[in-house]
Amino acid sequence: MTRLTGFELKKILQKKIVWVTFVIFLVFQVFITSGAYFIASRYVDGKFLETKADWFKTDRRNSEKLSGRKIDNTLLAEIEESKKYIPEEAGERESYAYLSSDEYNKKVRPYEIINRLVQYMAGGIKNEDKTGALVQEMLYSTRHKAQEILWDDYKLSKAEKEYWREKEKEVPEVFTYQYGGMYEKIIDMSGCYYICMFITFFIAICITSIFTDEHIRRTDQLILCTKYGRWQSYVAKIIAGCIVVTSATLILFVITLACFIGIYGMGSFSAMVQVVIAPLYPGNISAGKTSIIMVLLLLLSSVVLSIVTMVLSELLKSNTGTMAIVIAVGFLLARLVAIPADFKFIGKIWNMLPINLLKADEGFFDLRLWNIFGIKFTLWQMAFVAYIIIGVIFFFIGKRKYCKYQAGGR
Amino acid sequence: MKLIADRLSKQYKNKIAVDRVSVEFTKGVYGLLGANGAGKTTFMRMLCGILSPTSGTVTFDGIDSGEEEYRNILGYLPQDFGYYPSFTAWDFLMYMSALKGFDKKSAHKRIEELLDFVSLSDVAKKKIKTYSGGMKQRLGIAQALLNNPKILVMDEPTAGLDPKERVRFRNVIENAGKESIVILSTHIVSDVEHIADYILMMKDGRLVFNAPSSGIEGSLEEFYLGRFGD
Numbered sequence: 001m002t003r004l005t006g007f008e009l010k011k012i013l014q015k016k017i018v019w020v021t022f023v024i025f026l027v028f029q030v031f032i033t034s035g036a037y038f039i040a041s042r043y044v045d046g047k048f049l050e051t052k053a054d055w056f057k058t059d060r061r062n063s064e065k066l067s068g069r070k071i072d073n074t075l076l077a078e079i080e081e082s083k084k085y086i087p088e089e090a091g092e093r094e095s096y097a098y099l100s101s102d103e104y105n106k107k108v109r110p111y112e113i114i115n116r117l118v119q120y121m122a123g124g125i126k127n128e129d130k131t132g133a134l135v136q137e138m139l140y141s142t143r144h145k146a147q148e149i150l151w152d153d154y155k156l157s158k159a160e161k162e163y164w165r166e167k168e169k170e171v172p173e174v175f176t177y178q179y180g181g182m183y184e185k186i187i188d189m190s191g192c193y194y195i196c197m198f199i200t201f202f203i204a205i206c207i208t209s210i211f212t213d214e215h216i217r218r219t220d221q222l223i224l225c226t227k228y229g230r231w232q233s234y235v236a237k238i239i240a241g242c243i244v245v246t247s248a249t250l251i252l253f254v255i256t257l258a259c260f261i262g263i264y265g266m267g268s269f270s271a272m273v274q275v276v277i278a279p280l281y282p283g284n285i286s287a288g289k290t291s292i293i294m295v296l297l298l299l300l301s302s303v304v305l306s307i308v309t310m311v312l313s314e315l316l317k318s319n320t321g322t323m324a325i326v327i328a329v330g331f332l333l334a335r336l337v338a339i340p341a342d343f344k345f346i347g348k349i350w351n352m353l354p355i356n357l358l359k360a361d362e363g364f365f366d367l368r369l370w371n372i373f374g375i376k377f378t379l380w381q382m383a384f385v386a387y388i389i390i391g392v393i394f395f396f397i398g399k400r401k402y403c404k405y406q407a408g409g410r
Numbered sequence: 411m412k413l414i415a416d417r418l419s420k421q422y423k424n425k426i427a428v429d430r431v432s433v434e435f436t437k438g439v440y441g442l443l444g445a446n447g448a449g450k451t452t453f454m455r456m457l458c459g460i461l462s463p464t465s466g467t468v469t470f471d472g473i474d475s476g477e478e479e480y481r482n483i484l485g486y487l488p489q490d491f492g493y494y495p496s497f498t499a500w501d502f503l504m505y506m507s508a509l510k511g512f513d514k515k516s517a518h519k520r521i522e523e524l525l526d527f528v529s530l531s532d533v534a535k536k537k538i539k540t541y542s543g544g545m546k547q548r549l550g551i552a553q554a555l556l557n558n559p560k561i562l563v564m565d566e567p568t569a570g571l572d573p574k575e576r577v578r579f580r581n582v583i584e585n586a587g588k589e590s591i592v593i594l595s596t597h598i599v600s601d602v603e604h605i606a607d608y609i610l611m612m613k614d615g616r617l618v619f620n621a622p623s624s625g626i627e628g629s630l631e632e633f634y635l636g637r638f639g640d
Contacts, residue, residue, distance in 0.1 A: 219493065227482040406462055
């Protein structure tokens with residue numbers, strides 16, 4: 001089996017299109033993750049203000065300085081104090097003179113990121129005290145109100161709301177700010193989501209021909225009448241396809257990770273996901289754990305999508321037809337079609353498609369639940385099980401089709 | 411050693427490609443003759459287990475053609491087949507040897523012998539896409555012989571071979587026929603005239619002649635044309 005898999009790998013890796021596609025996607029991914037850092041600069045009023053690299057470095061420094069601080073009245077008071085230095089006029093606020101001033105850089109800028117987070121936590125609801133300042137109690141109660149509004153938007157059932165209220169109890173009452181660094185980027189679009197998108201295309205272009213090439217070249221007749229030409233050959237092809245796709249995913253991920261670490265730093269593994277990317281999320285989960293789960297989902301979805309694609313190509317006996325289905329359903333439709341919240345069942349399934357699930361705000365943090373025999377599962381928890389089941393089902397459908405293949409009608 | 415095709419039929423929607431063919435093969439060389447479209451290739455594919463018959467069975471000493479054990483003693487050279495253009499002859503034969511269950515060491519030894527036998531040793535490390543039609547055909551013959559098959563099925567094996575290669579090929583088949591069942595189909599009568607122990611003739615999917623070649627008086631070509639000349 002190992003030798004057969006080796007030869008199947010050789011067949012795949014000898015194709016120029018595999019390498020060309022991979023290199024193009026690798027360049028795209030590196031550009032998306034770090035292009036702006038190295039190329040772009042910030043210009044205000046037609047004058048050079050700073051390079052993007054300096055911008056990122058300053059924000060990172062400021063965030064790291066605040067790391068470990070509780071978002072309580074003391075910090076909120078400091079934020080309010082910093083706001084006093086912000087000009088009231090919008091034009092002035094965005095002028096070169098202001099943005100390059102010491103006042104902005106020393107008094108306002110250090111609190112810009114935490115101020116933005118606080119605004120997100122309040123979910124856009126204004127709930128300030130008589131002086132106009134946001135105080136701790138109001139911030140957290142406003143966050144709860146914003147959560148309830150969001151849950152209504154999702155059309156969560158009473159049971160689902162109750163589930164999340166219970167989960168919310170596990171979240172500390174007062175948040176501690178920690179810099180998310182690379183973890184934030186892994187979770188947001190530039191990390192797992194883009195890799196998933198590129199891998200979907202990679203699978204559609206490079207993996208669809210593993211089985212169909214044998215039929216097109218008519219090498220199938222030679223293979224199928226050999227001792228190991230049926231079941232073993234099938235397994236070897238599936239394993240080889242999965243190895244290529246998983247390796248491509250891992251390489252893309254490792255290079256992306258290296259870019260993130262270089263630009264944004266490690267960040268804190270234990271940072272609450274609420275202070276890193278999802279202020280209204282009601283569960284107690286760290287950014288580090290979320291990143292690991294998303295990467296595991298990315299790897300699993302790559303393997304399962306590879307199996308589904310290879311089996312589809314064997315069922316259809318067409319690599320172009322399979323390519324069209326994978327790109328249309330796996331990417332285009334998944335991204336272009338949003339299922340309204342009223343169609344809950346379909347919406348949940350739709351958001352479990354890898355490309356949707358790995359988009360943090362839409363899929364991964366989707367609060368709708370699956371209720372299986374009284375046990376509630378989030379979409380990502382259910383995805384692990386569903387992906388494995390789908391992979392196994394397709395694997396055996398493909399096995400049946402391949403092993404019973406008839407070399408007739410030519 | 412007995413290969414039995416029992417009332418073998420293959421029917422496509424509105425066409426019967428093979429019609430109730432029953433043959434018993436024992437050691438020796440069988441020349442399968444017939445015009446294009448007579449059903450030779452369909453019959454051979456069924457013998458190799460890569461095409462299921464509509465009815466009938468193929469067994470070798472009681473082993474069904476669908477079993478792994480049957481495929482283990484089978485060598486097949488299809489009429490029209492492809493290669494992996496970026497593989498070298500060595501890679502290709504190593505791959506086929508892996509499919510035929512060889513370990514690496516014994517595969518190396520056997521492949522060296524076969525490459526020498528089909529005169530491809532010098533170009534063994536060159537990519538197959540650089541090969542001529544005849545070289546590819548010889549490579550195909552080599553892969554069919556890899557596992558010293560007890561059943562060797564060859565569909566138009568001499569296509570693309572030059573006269574010198576044809577003579578060498580005939581010698582190989584003659585030798586193979588002493589230990590195995592060799593079935594080769596062709597529409598070139600001279601290819602089987604001197605080496606076939608038995609002659610089978612197919613017409614419109616039916617087996618119309620099955621007899622030892624020694625029983626045919628005069629030239630086989632004349633005999634064949636006498637039967638199919640119309």
